[in-house]
Amino acid sequence: MDFFNYKDGKLFCEGVDLSLISKTFDTPAYVYSKKTLERHIDAYIESFTSSNNLVCFAVKSLSNISILKILKDKGCGFDIVSGGELHRVMLAGADPKKIIFSGVGKSKSEIALGIKNDVLSFNIESSSELYRIEKVAKDLGKIAPVSIRFNPDVDSGGHDYITTGRKGDKFGISSIEDILNLSNHISNSDSLKIVGVACHIGSQILGLDSYKAAARKTIELADKLLDLGIELDFLDLGGGLGVPYNGETPPSPNELVACLESELSERKERIIIEPGRSISANAGILLTKVEYIKDEFLIVDAAMNDLLRPALYKAEHDVWNLDKNNAQETKVWNIVGPICESSDFLARNISIPAKEEDVLAIKSAGAYGFVMSSNYNSRPRCPEILVDEDKFKLIRKRESLDDLVRSEINPDD
Ligand SMILES: Cc1ncc(COP(=O)(O)O)c(C=O)c1O
Structure with a gap:
């Protein structure tokens, strides 16, 4: 609307x-x-029945500082993918503890900026990135919060260029064995702290089935981590909800949130989502x-x-x-x-x-x-x-x- x-x-x-x-x-x-932006963010925030959640707007979809301020004033957090986006959200007055730093190719200087600004989490997408974050944090004498973005091998449909959660896409880590080994590494590191797991399966998604599949795989992974004694603060299910450009009928934010809350109803962790397009x-x-x-x-x-x-x-x-x-x-x-x-x-x-x-x-x-x-x-x-x-x-x-x-x-x- x-x-x-x-x-x-x-x-x-x-x-x-x-x-x-x-x-x-x-x-x-x-x-x-402004009214449309507010209505869309309210639709997400008000749909959650428990307060144990965080909506992080995907800044890549629309990044003007005046727009980010409107969303921040509504209590929204931010999903960022670059030092430039971090700069923008900080200028908009964002709470750093509501910032998720995503992206497959973070540079050393971007990582340092994220650590200095005390972001909620770096969503890491490879072992090399994890070791780089560890080194930067160590050099700064800080502990970097990280969550592992895994690749759930879920096809969310839509254009090939905006599907991100299938095996073979460049995003996330696919091997569960690798994820468990990395998680053990994080637990034993003096410069890292594991805070969550994350996945983001694509964009312009028009049904809830792929979200359900991704939520179930997220639970399986969180359970495997619990077996290793690793407790998480949050489960991040990403963004991706579609919009009606030309007669499409995607689920509403309310239906998406109800679906995720129902799939994750047994979990203690916070739910994080990263909608972009469906707000902007x-x-x-x-x-x-x-x-x-x-x-x-x-x-x-x-x-x-x-x-x-x-x-x-x-x-x-x-x-x-x-x-x-x-x-x-x-x-x-x-x-x-x-x-x-x-x-x-x-x-x-x-x-x-x-x-x-x-x-x-x-x-x-x-x-x-x-x-x-x-x-x-x-x-x-x-x-x-x-x-x-x-x-x-x-x-x-x-x-x-x-x-x-x-x-x-x-x-x-
Ligand atoms: C990690 C991540 N989160 C959130 C989004 C936002 O997706 P959308 O604008 O489709 O909601 C994207 C978009 O590509 C993304 O890569």
Whole structure:
């Protein structure tokens, strides 16, 4: 459920007419609804029946500091995958004891930053990473909290690029024997402390069966650790819940939480989850103007550098015209950007009314939208705008041409 709706033929975000935002900040531009973000995080937090849990928003899906602050104020923790994301959540005022540091390739400096900031846990994905964390912690004279991300060999379906929990995917440790040996190593180390086990099986997951399978495998592993005398603080089941981009009907956050609580009802450990997309996707849209019409193409001012998902995963986004009344012909269009690549499309075979100069909203663009944007074709990145009821404010400026070359060293200087 989101707060983007037509009122008298004009598309509104909460109480704000989106054409006012497009006139104020020009296009392309990302717009987020605060109410939608709050509703989604509340849906997770309020679904838990016991307080023994932690919801860690996956920062990779949407990382603007103003957005992170909204979620932090709701009591949310964060799942991060880089030193940059750690920097962002700390600037947003995050409680370090609610930060999970995930990711397969943490560098020494990122690990040191995590230890110095006292994060809740490093979710480790290989023995080499574990030994590296141990060494960095030892050099700093600290004890690093770690949990082992295991690979449960569960296929969550969906696009190959976003499935993460099958044997052969690069994520997690697959061999139970290796995990038990590593756990013993952690128990005997003066610089490490084991706090949990973790798995994350994929993204845009549309059913609960794969979560049930992953929860059962997590329990089997936690029991094996208990047999070794190793007690854990938490079981982390990752994120991945899907969203309705184009008629899909994923389970609700409430159904997911009920399913996990039921599967894990006998456990003493805290439950941690790491939702990203299901909180941020439908809270954001990308505004873009039709520059030209050619045959069946709407050539717009946003491109794959602004929203990569269609080019990367053939992802489908619904598209709405901001002004239903002003628009003319309803036709089946391919919506493409100005970038010199045939993969530069934002939507294909989409039936909407449109004419040149109309402004369109690419729906459900809040997750993996702005965060994946780039300067390809030397295009400045879009601004980001946050709507709060009948007010709106800029939360990231449009990049300028000078921003594009700011870090470059001119050979003539
Ligand atoms: C470790 C981890 N946790 C959480 C997420 C968030 O997934 P989603 O945005 O699908 O909820 C991801 C996404 O790839 C991830 O890799």
